[in-house]
Amino acid sequence: MRRLGNALAIVNPAAQNGNGARGAAFLRYAGASDASPFQSLSIETTREPGHARALAAAAGAYDTVVVVGGDGVVHEAAAGLLEIACEHRPVLGLLPCGNGNDYARTLGMPLAFDDAFSALSHATRRAADVGIVNGTPFMQTLSFGLDAAIALGTHERRVKTGRTGTRLFLEEGIEQLMFHRDEYAYELSIDGGEPQRRSMFLFAVQVGPTYGGGFKICPDADPCDGVFDCCIAHPPIGFARAAKLFLSAKDGKHTGNADVLSFYRAKRLSVSFSAAPPAQVDGERIVADRFDISILPREIDVLFFDRRA
Structure with missing residues (x-):
């Protein structure tokens, strides 16, 4: 048996302005080659929101589930895998093909598709943390306020401009900073402690260190240490x-x-706002005015690539 066994690739064909579909075509060829790390490879393309989760939830017969897409598809697929009992749960791999690719950066995966495919043959299986917010799993980032507004605004800007990655986040960020440095009053309890009441314009809860296509908002965040790293920016600020x-x-x-x-750094947070702020989880909108956040330490096995090895 090849080292990653029987695998299912879950492909978002619309990822990165259509590069996901080209990635699927590459996989059909490379997955059958002698260089493939898979004993067998099945390929499924997503058709609508939630489809990646359903495909992953039904993947208990596979050894590996490889996501082809960005952070949003990883977000869905991980949620699906969590529906499988841990003793039958496939390992999660990633071939990055998204706009930000922040979870790929956390895993050390090359961002060029063919390089990432080669890296799978040398990747290391590690147990990674999963965040939970209001019952929804997340693998990389949860944020409120300005940074969430930037992340959500990039979706519309990408459609208009065709841009991806860091440049997209930078352009949206400068516009939001100029016109939308809104303050949000919040009450925060960390690991069950006494509530803190302050105002913020940016609040990030991280499993991995980056968001927005490589911005190191919490540069010391470790996806396998069982705790969140959090950054909060307080007003006033020009x-x-x-x-x-x-x-x-x-x-x-x-x-x-x-x-x-x-x-x-925390294992559990409870944060409430007087009104629902802009909020995103792994790049997807989440709407609420209270957020209960916890971590599942080393809950899901994921393929990491160490470029130094």
Whole structure:
């Protein structure tokens, strides 16, 4: 048996402006080659929201489920895999083909499709954490306020411009910073502690270190350590400083601004707002004014690639 056994590829054909469909065509050829890590490979393409979850939930007979797409398809497929008892649950692999590809960055996967396919043959199986917000699993990021508004705004901007990745997030970010530095009052309890009441304009809860196509909002976040890393930006802050912080977060160089930013590590959070803020989970909109957030430590086996190995 080849090392990843019998595999199911779940492909979002619309990912990255249609590159997902080209990825499926590549897989049909490469998956049958001598270089393939699979004993067998079945390919299913998604047709509508929720289809990736349904396909993954029915994949208990496979050894590996490989997602071809971005963070949104990973989000769905992971939720489906969690419906399978852990002793029968396939390992999750990823061939990145999305707009941000932040979970791929967390896994160390190359972003070029053929390089990522080669990396699967050398990937290491590790037990990774899963976040839960209001009953919904997430693999990489949950955020409220400005950063969520940026993430959600990139969907419309991508349709209009055809752009993807970091440039897309940068353009949307600058526009939001100029016109939408809105403040949101919140009440936060960390690991069951006494509630804190403050205002914020940015609040990120991370399993992995990046969001928005590589912005290192929580640069020390480890997807296998059993805790969230959180970053909260507090007002007041003018446009010039907000823009500087935003740009410095690309390389994780924003962390020294303790007068504006707070960082926490936690296993459980409860946060409520006076009105529902912009909110996203793995790039998908979530609507609520109260969020109960917990972590499932090392809940799902995932293929990581260490470029140094």
